[in-house]
Amino acid sequence: MLLAALAATPLPTETLLGEGRYRLESEIGRGGYGITYGALLLESEQRVAIKECVFPGCGREQNNIVVVDEDGAKFLDAWGERVLEQAKQLKAIEHPHLARVFETWRENNTVYVAMELLEGPTLHQHIEAQGALDMQEALNCASELAGALAALHKHNLVHLDVKPENAILTERGAVLLDFDLVQPCDEKDISTRPLSLSGRIGTPGYAPPESYGEHAPQGAASDVYSLGATLYFLLGASTPPSAVDRAAGVELPALDIAPHLHSALEAALQLPIDARPLSVQAFQELWTPPSSPALTDADDFSFTAHEANLAQSRLASGVYRVVLTHSDAEFPQRCACCFEKAERDADIVVNSPSGRRYVPGCQACLRHQSVSRAASSGTGWGAGLSVPLVTIGAYLCATSDSFSQLGAGLLFCLIALFVFFTAINYGALKSSRAEEFLKSSCCHPVEPVTYSFNGQVYIWRFKNVMYAEEFKKKNAPFVV
Incomplete structure (x- = not known):
């Protein structure tokens, strides 16, 4: 009991680490393999997070981590060196949806990792408070996490602990963190659990079946399983059964979601590793709506996650009609043209004989x-x-x-030709300019939405299929 208490004791506030560069402010979290502190980088006054590795079988004497049993010796030697090496690799990866690692060092007979301090609720906390996300919000988050995983996989690393508790909602979207279980992959994208990782299986419900074995092969498809389980949670607000329970015959409860999403989750959550999509890019192609082109270049997302998920062919010709019995429609807070986040004072004005209506838009599409x-x-x-x-x-x-009257007549004809061709050229130049403002996800250059009332029902016509789907869901009680 004394050893357990020692192991759980955090370093005192104001402790200096990293040769005096960092000053600890408070404990902000802990897991089975370490304590995370909020700290201040004194030279720049930047607030950071510092992870102190405290392994099973280890305790603390004053500030030092000490071995108290065989497990402690095994972890401290083998896993401590692994943390140092992989933190160096993580430091080289920059991605907006991956927590930044700044530096790592040995001190107090253990390993410390300084990383980006992120503020906001975890995805798990957000779902617990707000309930399941709608389809598009869930896919946005999943796309952002897919981008982070693609960046790791590109550097031959697998995360192996993707779950809602390990993703924080920030101003830049969902950000993946917690690199406790990160492992390298060889050129065949397969890694084998080292003996020092025995028992480190991730979280039931999110860990794939291969995580439960000491020598089972793991790779990008392992992260696909965890990402699929996370998307399942976002859509249904419930954790899927563990891989062990499912292998014993427990069924995966079906969610009330679109058929293409059901198929994508079913593929990602296959128990055999070789039956799943082999990459997060392949998984993302499965969940991309049929009306949108499949995206295959997710190796290094340089665009926003929801653009990656929702990019549609420019100037789509389809018109998607939604008929309501109620005049007061509720609109998704997305631009009705490009489906990006709606901006304040950027409403799209929809004029019709039935009256003027205002639909959420963005400044770029208004332009x-x-x-x-x-x-x-x-x-x-x-x-x-x-x-x-x-x-x-x-x-x-x-x-x-x-001759003077004839000359005047010819002059009028020449002026008419000049005015006509000047107008044509002006229109062509303006149209070309408008094309420059169009984004890949814009659905129409002028009129993405129309509206009419026939005396009985209210008819909305959208040229963005994703907006039409969300609009239909938000107004489901009044849809004909």
Whole structure:
């Protein structure tokens, strides 16, 4: 009992680490293999997180970590060196949805890792408080985690502990952290659990079956299983049965989700490792809606996660109709054109004989819609003005009884031609300019939404299928 108490004792506040560079402020978390502190990097006053490795079978004497049994000796020697090596590899990886590792060092007979301090609820805390996410929010988070995993896999590392508790919701989206179980992979993308990892199986429900063995092969497909289990939790607010229970015959409860999502989860949560998608990119292709093109270049996401998941062909020709029995529609807080997050004071105005309505939009889409309308109005204005000019010119030429009247008629015709071709060129230039503002996920340059009322029902027509699906879900009680 005394040894257990010693092992659980954190370092005192104000303790200096890293040759005096860091000052501990408070304990902010702990797990089975270490204690995490909030700390201050004194030279820049930057707040960071510092992980102190405290392995099973180890205790503390003053500030030093000491071995108290055979397990402690095994972990401290083999796993301590592994943490140092893999932290160096993690330091070289920069990705917006992966917690940054700054440095690592030995001190107090153990290993410390300084990393980015992230603030916000974990995905697990968010779901516990708010309930299951809607389809698009869940896919956004899953895409962000997929990007982080793709970055790890690109550097021949596997995470092996993906779960909602290990992802924090921040201003830049979901960020993956906790690298306790990270392992290297060889060129065949397979790693084998070292003896020093015996018992480190991750979390039931999220750990794949191969995590329970000492010599079972593991690789990117192991992270696919955990990512699939995490997406299952985001969509259903419940943890899937553990791999051990499922192997014993426990069924995976079905969720009320779209068929393509059900198929994607079923593939990712296959018990045999070789029956799953071999990469997070392949898994992401399975969950991408049928109306969107499959994305295969997720090795290194340089765009936002929801753009990766939702990118649609520019100027999609489909129109997706939603008919409501109620006039007060509820709108997803996404841009109805590109499906990115809606911005304040950027509503898209929808004019119809039934009245004016305002739909969430973004400044970028308002810009290309405005320029496209200018192109149409400029062309129309020029064509409209050239008609009376040509008419006047033709009349003067037809009724001319002098060279001066004939000349005036020809002049009117020339002016009409000049106005017409100037308007055409103006419209072409404006249309080209509008094209420059279009993003890959924009669905229409001018009119992504239309609205009408036929006296009985309210008819909304969208050119963005994802927005139409979310709109339909939000207004489900009133959908015809």
